[in-house]
Amino acid sequence: MNAAPAFADAAPVDPDLTIVPDFITEAERTGLLAWARAMRPHLKANPNGDNRYSRRMEFLPRVDPLHAAVRLRLQRQLGLPDDIAPEPRFGWYISIIGAGGYVHMHQDPTPEGMRHLRANLFLQLPFHGGRPAVERNIYPVAERSLLAFFPSERRHFSEPVYGRRRRIILSFGYLVPADYVLPALTGVA
Numbered sequence: 001m002n003a004a005p006a007f008a009d010a011a012p013v014d015p016d017l018t019i020v021p022d023f024i025t026e027a028e029r030t031g032l033l034a035w036a037r038a039m040r041p042h043l044k045a046n047p048n049g050d051n052r053y054s055r056r057m058e059f060l061p062r063v064d065p066l067h068a069a070v071r072l073r074l075q076r077q078l079g080l081p082d083d084i085a086p087e088p089r090f091g092w093y094i095s096i097i098g099a100g101g102y103v104h105m106h107q108d109p110t111p112e113g114m115r116h117l118r119a120n121l122f123l124q125l126p127f128h129g130g131r132p133a134v135e136r137n138i139y140p141v142a143e144r145s146l147l148a149f150f151p152s153e154r155r156h157f158s159e160p161v162y163g164r165r166r167r168i169i170l171s172f173g174y175l176v177p178a179d180y181v182l183p184a185l186t187g188v189a
Contacts, residue, residue: 039055116174117175122147122168124166132156
């Protein structure tokens with residue numbers, strides 16, 4: 001699980017945070033985005049902010065098969081087994097944030113001896129705002145990109161969303177051993 005293969009297309013920011021441009025194809029983004037938008041009525045308001053909605057995969061009426069294909073590709077590149085369970089508190093989810101909404105600054109709890117690994121796949125970004133931030137550093141992500149980091153070790157948040165175009169992401173969380181090292185990742189396009 002600690003193997004860290006080197007891949008040429010990775011864009012590491014530091015050893016504990018990686019941004020991968022073009023992690024999915026445009027066709028995959030389009031399909032996942034249509035499914036995410038169709039799931040919007042099934043998402044729940046987040047008590048930590050206005051115009052912020054999310055829902056774990058297991059509570060949605062259906063999960064697009066493309067979600068599983070992308071998740072398995074991600075897990076393999078992360079050196080995780082295909083049958084690894086989602087991180088128990090937040091798991092795997094869809095997040096849609098509209099105008100004025102944002103992710104508040106926080107650090108996620110994790111059991112002792114473990115690391116919480118989170119990989120956020122950006123399906124749609126607003127024209128202004130909505131960018132992720134870790135330890136007050138704002139990261140310039142693009143649609144189709146993936147941001148992987150350890151939210152159990154770093155405070156993180158997002159900028160507020162401005163305008164009518166929403167921020168839509170798929171988020172994948174895992175508990176990994178304390179000695180797990182984030183490998184370099186690649187995109188597919």
